[in-house]
Amino acid sequence: MPVQPAADSVKIAARNETAGDLMSPPVGVFGPQMTVAETVEQLRELTRAAFITYCYVTDPAGKLLGLVVMRDMLLARPEARLEEIMLRDVFALPETMPLADALKEALVRHFPVYPVVDGHGVLKGLIRGERLFAERAIEISAQAGAMVGVEKEERLSTPLKRSLLLRHPWLQVNLVTAFVAAAVVGVFEDTLAQLVILAVFLPVMAGQSGNTGCQALAVALRGMTLGDLKPGTERALVMKEGMLGFFNGLFVGISAGLGMFVYATMQGEANAWLMGLVALTAMVASCVISGLAGALIPLTLKRLGADPATASSIFLTTASDVASMGIFLSLATVLLL
Amino acid sequence: MPVQPAADSVKIAARNETAGDLMSPPVGVFGPQMTVAETVEQLRELTRAAFITYCYVTDPAGKLLGLVVMRDMLLARPEARLEEIMLRDVFALPETMPLADALKEALVRHFPVYPVVDGHGVLKGLIRGERLFAERAIEISAQAGAMVGVEKEERLSTPLKRSLLLRHPWLQVNLVTAFVAAAVVGVFEDTLAQLVILAVFLPVMAGQSGNTGCQALAVALRGMTLGDLKPGTERALVMKEGMLGFFNGLFVGISAGLGMFVYATMQGEANAWLMGLVALTAMVASCVISGLAGALIPLTLKRLGADPATASSIFLTTASDVASMGIFLSLATVLLL
Known part of the structure; x- marks a missing residue:
């Protein structure tokens, strides 16, 4: 070069x-x-x-x-x-x-x-x-960018070629993690073949728990930046985000479960109410996991000596995708087939 | 009250x-x-x-x-x-x-x-x-949090109940937008029923274009915060992010297309190479759209007099979910069935 x-x-x-x-x-x-x-x-x-x-x-x-x-x-x-x-x-x-x-x-x-x-x-x-x-x-x-793989040095004036070189590696990393999530879905191909309606709800499950986790992540990172995170309070932060995940998952899960029930009923599915329950339960569980992950990922990155924001959103999305779609399809396989 | x-x-x-x-x-x-x-x-x-x-x-x-x-x-x-x-x-x-x-x-x-x-x-x-x-x-x-619906006033010391009240409304908004994306997928239920393998790749398409858009969003917001975005340069910013979306989509799309090809071949699908091509094409198109959206959303919020970061990531995810899964399933329906 x-x-x-x-x-x-x-x-x-x-x-x-x-x-x-x-x-x-x-x-x-x-x-x-x-x-x-x-x-x-x-x-x-x-x-x-x-x-x-x-x-x-x-x-x-x-x-x-x-x-x-x-x-x-x-x-x-x-x-x-x-x-x-x-x-x-x-x-x-x-x-x-x-x-x-x-x-x-x-x-x-x-x-x-x-x-x-x-x-x-x-x-x-x-x-x-x-x-x-x-x-x-x-x-x-630079923090919001660092979370999704944008380097601190990139500014609006950075030339296109350099921006591409700076951002692209993290997108390939993201792809690898997306394949992990896809592999989890792949395990349940038989379930999906029998109940295609589940495929329609996969993006809902993944998107919801991902955003819940991102809220936790953003609050944790901000606390670190502003010096609010005192040593010894990490445990309390993780517990709080787990609890928030539970309640957010519960209330959003009720909406999502209702959505599932209505859609399944419209499609003439026999188990519509059970499908709604699967959506609700999976939402609660995956929002707890993504809330915990949102707090644990930056804490772990920091403990490893890395910038706590770096690619944190990419790691978080992997965790919440795997958890949400995995739990949703597992429950569906056990309860609906 | x-x-x-x-x-x-x-x-x-x-x-x-x-x-x-x-x-x-x-x-x-x-x-x-x-x-x-x-x-x-x-x-x-x-x-x-x-x-x-x-x-x-x-x-x-x-x-x-x-x-x-x-x-x-x-x-x-x-x-x-x-x-x-x-x-x-x-x-x-x-x-x-x-x-x-x-x-x-x-x-x-x-x-x-x-x-x-x-x-x-x-x-x-x-x-x-x-x-x-x-x-x-x-x-x-506060910017990284604002993007996913965390209010400026929330700090680590905010009590759990208050955090819940502050964050939850945006999660319900997110759910509504996720239903929009689900509705798009729902249109293609017949396609999915015939080719369940496509369901496995839906999270890959959505996650990739979402992250590409989030990179653009973070860079645009940072430019606004630091005063780098001079009046009259908005057009150049949008064009640059569209171009970056194209190249990022192309290179990630090649990887994703290869992944699709390998997976489809393993499953004994006859059209494995065509499936890979569908994944590649959809990835390019959806990354261009999410790159453009990543720049346009904060610019639009600002023009409307709102904080350009507020819930920007939620709006972006909707756009990239609809674009990526919609294009992917449309192409698959036309080319593979």
């Missing part, structure tokens, strides 16, 4: 970005012995060329000692030395910190500017908070 | 929140004739009790005239008056501005604090930027 176009390389590199990649050179850096009056004189010059929010205090080796906010300088005596009024133990981003981690740190703090330091605590640069927040918005907004 | 519990009322009210609901009382407010020296004296007292980022200058009626940054005060002569050094034409959020619009304004500016004014320009309060950004993260992260 020939050399990649430059634009693509940049985008791919962006996924391994560190805090150091985003920083600009430090400005407003002073020695600890400088007085407020001396600093103000220098700031008068510096602010002509640069936008300065904080002053940074470093030792002769460049090590970050502290930070002075303009308000404190304004309120201090002109002869006060910076080391007297500076804030110590300044929060700084390590140069090598992955961007994703830097975003999390910034989210908690929300400072206008973050100093970036190397392994020895030497001030290497500054990152404006808004830059990190723009990155965070890009990050969070 | 009895009075709602307080917690719920708050959450429901939150959806119509304005900038005024989020503001805290203004601090650091001074007259235009005050000198820098006088202001600094007052700030010395004020900063003991409050965190002050900017000074605001108002006329006797409370109307916002300007804003003074600490840096400019530090660099000014002590006898300078605030009106000499203040920034005029300060950006302020109207008290009645909906929160969603305030978030957009904040996104472009990223100031640490925003003044809030009433219709006469009178300073009513302040909102810290971090507060708006926390809201924005909550907003964006």
